[in-house]
Amino acid sequence: MKAKIFASIAVAITGAVLLYAVSDFPRFGDPRSPANAGVEGGSPSASLYYIENTYRDTKVPNLVTAILADYRGYDTMFETVVILTAGMSIFAILRVLRRDDAPGAPASAPDSSDHSIDGDHHRIIVATTCRIAAPLIQIFALYVVAHGHHSPGGGFQGGVMLGASFILLALSGSLRDTLVRFSEQQYLRLAFIGILIYAGFGFLPLWVGRNFLDYGALSGLLMTSGEEMARSHSMLGVEIGVAMTVMSIMFAIFANLSTRGRLHGGL
């Protein structure tokens, strides 16, 4: 009860601060707001710069991906960290780490919560279709990750699809079978490896004396023809890291929420 009161106070204060900040925003569609203005004080505004120079700078036709993963790389990196933090919070709050509840432990007692629908013959239709669909979903998700430069998509979207494919398997079959293929150890590891890949692409330019996340410096390392292609390729690497984190955290959140942190039984 006390925790609920504290949580309500925290939510109310945060909401009030956010509402207060809204009053400082430019009006919606205001042509003179910094984001929309073509020329501001003699120098072109940020949006105009991106529209005119993104392709020249990075050889990436999709402006959104270029801004997200390159120009605003810091932002995206910490967005990924936010997702990781959310997953870790749910893990910390929900996960029950008792020896007899470990997912690898032999199931001595029949799973009371793992009730099947009216016998197994109804379930086999859904389970079979999902088993056929899951690999196709995953292939498409990889395409979305890798094709984020040229079409809508990227690490977040592809990662969500990858996570959803595992959630689909867990929903249609059983969480236990899915955890055999994608264990807790694996997804926690992948979540952190994803962040490390992103941060690694940030730290490598420091090695040659450039700024953090300045991908252009990697042209020698990636053996590209110029700095533009190095930025393009580094964006792909960064997106892969984002996809790994998002996929793992999606599945971790589902597995913990659906089983109240026990990782067996559940939906």
Place this chain on the structure above:
Amino acid sequence: MILTILSVILIVAGLVFFFGAAVGLMRFPDFYSRMHAAGKGDTLSTLLVISGFALYQIRGIHDLSHDWPVLLVVLKLLAIVVFIYLTSPTSTSALADAGWEDGIDPVIEPGRENHLEDDCRRKKTPTAQNPEPL
């Protein structure tokens, strides 16, 4: 020309089935018959309409070495057909199963024998969505 006519016929047939599915969804008396109308009607009509689109695209292929992007579009459309053919009936089945599990009774015509109790092994729990049979 023939391809155009064929594709138009397919698309119009698909629209007819879409209409039937929509009417069935609105008019049928209970969950299961509505499910049946929506699931079957939607699957078949989507199939017909997208096949019509694919035929319409094939029209544009004259020289395969030059027009292969069109073939790619056709293949993508056919892939959509295959996926919908797989997933739409499955989701209908899963929804009907969930309704059965939740204890929704089908509407039985008066005078007909109710066989439900015989092969019904579920635990029946009366709910708000479980009206008296007509």
